[in-house]
Amino acid sequence: MQDTDSQINQATVPRHIAIIMDGNGRWALRQNKARTFGHKAGVNALKQTIESCASYGVDVLTVFAFSSENWLRPKQEVDVLMGLFMLTLKNQANKLHKNNIRLKIIGDRSRFSTALQGKITEVEALTSNNTSMTLVIAANYGGQWDISQALKRLAKHAKETNKSVDDFDINDFLSTAGLPEPDLFIRTGGEQRISNFLLWQIAYSELYFTDVLWPDFDKNELRTAIMSYSTRQRRFGHTSEQISAGAIK
Ligand code: IPE
Ligand code: IPE
Numbered sequence: 164m165q166d167t168d169s170q171i172n173q174a175t176v177p178r179h180i181a182i183i184m185d186g187n188g189r190w191a192l193r194q195n196k197a198r199t200f201g202h203k204a205g206v207n208a209l210k211q212t213i214e215s216c217a218s219y220g221v222d223v224l225t226v227f228a229f230s231s232e233n234w235l236r237p238k239q240e241v242d243v244l245m246g247l248f249m250l251t252l253k254n255q256a257n258k259l260h261k262n263n264i265r266l267k268i269i270g271d272r273s274r275f276s277t278a279l280q281g282k283i284t285e286v287e288a289l290t291s292n293n294t295s296m297t298l299v300i301a302a303n304y305g306g307q308w309d310i311s312q313a314l315k316r317l318a319k320h321a322k323e324t325n326k327s328v329d330d331f332d333i334n335d336f337l338s339t340a341g342l343p344e345p346d347l348f349i350r351t352g353g354e355q356r357i358s359n360f361l362l363w364q365i366a367y368s369e370l371y372f373t374d375v376l377w378p379d380f381d382k383n384e385l386r387t388a389i390m391s392y393s394t395r396q397r398r399f400g401h402t403s404e405q406i407s408a409g410a411i412k
């Protein structure tokens with residue numbers, strides 16, 4: 164179902180939105196609650212954001228759920244996050260499938276429990292032929308890990324096929340192979356850094372930072388981000404005049 168939100172011109176809706184969902188811990192601490200309370204609220208904000216993106220006709224939504232560095236947090240918090248990941252996959256799989264959403268998990272899943280790895284494989288298989296939107300969850304993901312695993316696999320493939328590494332495209336070996344690059348990159352929670360999220364892929368993404376803490380991010384906040392995106396002129400190295408003359412279709 165397309166949303167006919169009058170403030171959003173469908174032509175300027177980003178095809179791919181990537182989000183660093185940051186600020187759960189501070190959101191909880193502000194209410195004198197445990198940080199993990201914020202992570203639970205964060206799942207609700209994610210559910211709403213998936214629905215909003217689908218209603219705007221976004222093709223791909225990629226969210227950063229757990230970084231390769233987040234293992235450094237207290238074990239109790241990591242355990243809660245892993246538990247929430249499993250629970251959310253279990254609870255949301257059928258809904259995603261019913262809404263024709265394809266789920267893809269990117270990141271090094273070898274460090275997850277066998278049960279969680281099994282669940283990920285199961286939900287990806289269930290939703291693999293869905294076509295309305297792709298939801299990419301980055302879990303135990305690091306941009307540096309992604310580039311390094313891509314280069315290793317590319318070199319191995321070149322060797323096995325007796326070809327040169329120059330015959331291949333790095334994009335085809337990244338965990339995001341086949342997906343368009345993010346048009347709009349959002350970080351909530353006030354920090355203005357990338358924290359090892361997509362590095363290669365955001366070369367020409369429009370960056371949007373907001374102080375809103377992730378559990379408070381809702382459709383209005385998403386609309387504000389998309390409105391900001393729609394005012395930008397993306398030049399990809401061209402001049403402004405070239406763009407006005409239609410250099411990019
Ligand atoms: C983001 O919120 C969620 C994860 C990193 C898993 P944080 O937990 O980083 O929240 P803050 O930044 O401490 O407020
Ligand atoms: C980035 O947030 C990771 C996720 C949102 C999953 P962090 O809270 O881990 O980032 P830093 O440590 O503040 O840079």
Ligand code: MG
Nearest residue numbers: 185186187352
């Ligand atoms: Mg944080």
